[in-house]
Amino acid sequence: MNKEIVNVNNLLKKFGDFVAVDNINFSVKKGEIFAFLGPNGAGKSTTIKIMTTLSKANGGSVEINGFDVLKDKKKVRESIGVIFQDPTLDEDLTAYENLYYHSILYGISKAKRKKKIEDLLNYVGLLDRKNDFVKNFSGGMKRRVEIARGLLHDPKLLFLDEPTLGLDVQTRTFLWNHIKKVNKEKKITVFFTSHNLDEAEKIATKVAIIDHGRILIIGTSEEIKKKTKTKSLEKAFLKLTGYDIRVDKADGVDRMRRFRR
Amino acid sequence: MDSALYVMWHRQIKEYFRNKQRLIVSLVQPLLFLIAFGFGLGNSFQSSGNFNYIQYLLPGIVGMTIMMSSTMGGMSLIWDKKFGFLKETLVAPVSRINLLFGRCLGNATTSVFQGLIVLFLGYFMGFRIFNWSMFPLIILCMFFIALLFNLLGTSLAAKFDDMQSFPSIMNFLMMPMMFLSGAFFSTNNFPKVLQFIVKINPFDYCVSLLRFVISGIETNLLLDFMVVGILILLLGFLGTRLFNRMEV
Numbered sequence: 001m002n003k004e005i006v007n008v009n010n011l012l013k014k015f016g017d018f019v020a021v022d023n024i025n026f027s028v029k030k031g032e033i034f035a036f037l038g039p040n041g042a043g044k045s046t047t048i049k050i051m052t053t054l055s056k057a058n059g060g061s062v063e064i065n066g067f068d069v070l071k072d073k074k075k076v077r078e079s080i081g082v083i084f085q086d087p088t089l090d091e092d093l094t095a096y097e098n099l100y101y102h103s104i105l106y107g108i109s110k111a112k113r114k115k116k117i118e119d120l121l122n123y124v125g126l127l128d129r130k131n132d133f134v135k136n137f138s139g140g141m142k143r144r145v146e147i148a149r150g151l152l153h154d155p156k157l158l159f160l161d162e163p164t165l166g167l168d169v170q171t172r173t174f175l176w177n178h179i180k181k182v183n184k185e186k187k188i189t190v191f192f193t194s195h196n197l198d199e200a201e202k203i204a205t206k207v208a209i210i211d212h213g214r215i216l217i218i219g220t221s222e223e224i225k226k227k228t229k230t231k232s233l234e235k236a237f238l239k240l241t242g243y244d245i246r247v248d249k250a251d252g253v254d255r256m257r258r259f260r261r
Numbered sequence: 262m263d264s265a266l267y268v269m270w271h272r273q274i275k276e277y278f279r280n281k282q283r284l285i286v287s288l289v290q291p292l293l294f295l296i297a298f299g300f301g302l303g304n305s306f307q308s309s310g311n312f313n314y315i316q317y318l319l320p321g322i323v324g325m326t327i328m329m330s331s332t333m334g335g336m337s338l339i340w341d342k343k344f345g346f347l348k349e350t351l352v353a354p355v356s357r358i359n360l361l362f363g364r365c366l367g368n369a370t371t372s373v374f375q376g377l378i379v380l381f382l383g384y385f386m387g388f389r390i391f392n393w394s395m396f397p398l399i400i401l402c403m404f405f406i407a408l409l410f411n412l413l414g415t416s417l418a419a420k421f422d423d424m425q426s427f428p429s430i431m432n433f434l435m436m437p438m439m440f441l442s443g444a445f446f447s448t449n450n451f452p453k454v455l456q457f458i459v460k461i462n463p464f465d466y467c468v469s470l471l472r473f474v475i476s477g478i479e480t481n482l483l484l485d486f487m488v489v490g491i492l493i494l495l496l497g498f499l500g501t502r503l504f505n506r507m508e509v
């Protein structure tokens with residue numbers, strides 16, 4: 001049962017001399033809701049881009065659903081649904097059209113397309129807005145369209161890079177409930193990042209904390225709290241990553257601090 | 262038909278016709294050229310030469326319209342990078358070569374449409390297609406030329422991604438190609454150096470090709486086709502490489 005769906009080995013990613021992902025190792029088991037947490041610039045999105053075949057690593061290997069991200073790109077892409085940190089909808093198309101093109105790209109048969117799209121739009125509460133242009137949607141509605149689209153081709157593994165960024169409490173609650181539901185009902189493994197640690201603590205079955213491209217700790221929330229002798233995941237997070245505000249790597253002082261560490 | 266090819270082709274066409282402002286702008290510019298050159302230059306030419314200038318000029322304007330709209334087709338890739346839709350296509354289980362060609366074929370289709378509008382407008386200025394049985398060939402030639410310049414624009418757009426500088430770079434490339442060619446006037450009286458530049462200017466071969474199929478003006482047909490064909494292959498190869506390496 002508990003087979004691994006993600007295997008990351010000694011993953012290394014550099015931008016020039018700057019090491020964004022520094023030899024990280026972790027794995028995700030089928031059925032888990034895996035939280036990938038870390039301060040700004042920790043290397044979360046960079047890691048996700050490599051795991052989703054959009055960026056090439058400088059070293060190490062990544063296996064998704066048993067396929068290598070370099071050798072079996074197509075198989076990896078078929079296995080995953082991705083909701084990126086920044087929006088990736090075509091705003092000049094309607095919600096329906098965005099999902100429609102997606103369904104063709106993922107080889108969903110013509111007979112099933114319409115029903116699947118409408119079911120999913122209904123699932124995220126946007127069926128009555130299906131023919132509206134995405135550019136007229138609010139941030140939360142756009143996010144819901146993206147989630148519907150990410151689920152359209154029944155992925156085995158769903159990536160969500162800060163899915164609730166900029167959303168109100170209602171929409172956030174709605175989304176997390178959805179993610180739980182998808183995980184349970186559709187048996188989809190979930191890999192997400194978030195800066196809202198309370199929410200992450202509630203939903204994640206496994207947590208990894210990364211900082212400066214290195215993984216500091218992996219375990220269940222309970223294990224992490226125990227190890228750090230703290231009462232909440234947020235406290236544990238602060239204890240592990242410190243109170244410094246992260247400045248972009250271009251900033252000289254930050255760079256020096258990083259190397260001094 | 263391949264799914265990526267179809268999706269990108271369909272989407273580029275849909276968005277072209279949907280955006281009415283862009284649609285109108287794309288048609289007004291060639292109209293202006295047609296009027297300025299047709300009436301302005303045409304009068305002075307007709308007094309000196311004996312050929313019908315509008316028959317000579319119109320294929321040039323068609324070529325220019327296609328070249329301009331096609332190279333600027335690269336802009337849509339830059340937009341897609343900026344607004345994220347590119348990622349959605351790159352993470353899909355489809356090949357990048359089809360994403361590239363679908364995009365270019367879609368843009369090319371809209372460029373051919375613009376070229377046909379120019380032909381149509383020419384009719385009001387006395388222009389006539391010399392042989393209607395050539396019409397399918399006219400479309401085909403327009404399409405190849407549009408594909409060529411779309412591959413150029415999109416390949417460059419894969420490399421550069423600055424919204425502001427891309428149009429200036431494209432204009433910088435296109436202006437000499439346009440004016441150092443036989444698009445608007447004969448280059449027979451150019452100085453030797455300029456004539457050499459015309460010889461290595463791919464756009465000049467495109468215009469000769471169009472001039473033959475549209476107006477029946479003689480050219481080295483085989484050479485023109487070879488230049489266009491080889492450039493499509495080269496740019497297709499280059500564009501595929503750049504697309505494959507693109508990280509977002």
Ligand SMILES: Nc1ncnc2c1ncn2[C@@H]1O[C@H](COP(=O)(O)OP(=O)(O)OP(=O)(O)O)[C@@H](O)[C@H]1O
Nearest residue numbers: 015020038039040041042043044045046047248249
């Ligand atoms: N294309 C790039 N070129 C240069 N540096 C980059 C590039 N992409 C990311 N970086 C750098 O790599 C580091 C990690 O970035 P990444 O986007 O992975 O962080 P993150 O953990 O997702 O942060 P956030 O929580 O702010 O989204 C940052 O210092 C960033 O500036």
Ligand SMILES: [Mg+2]
Nearest residue numbers: 044045046085
């Ligand atoms: Mg990020």
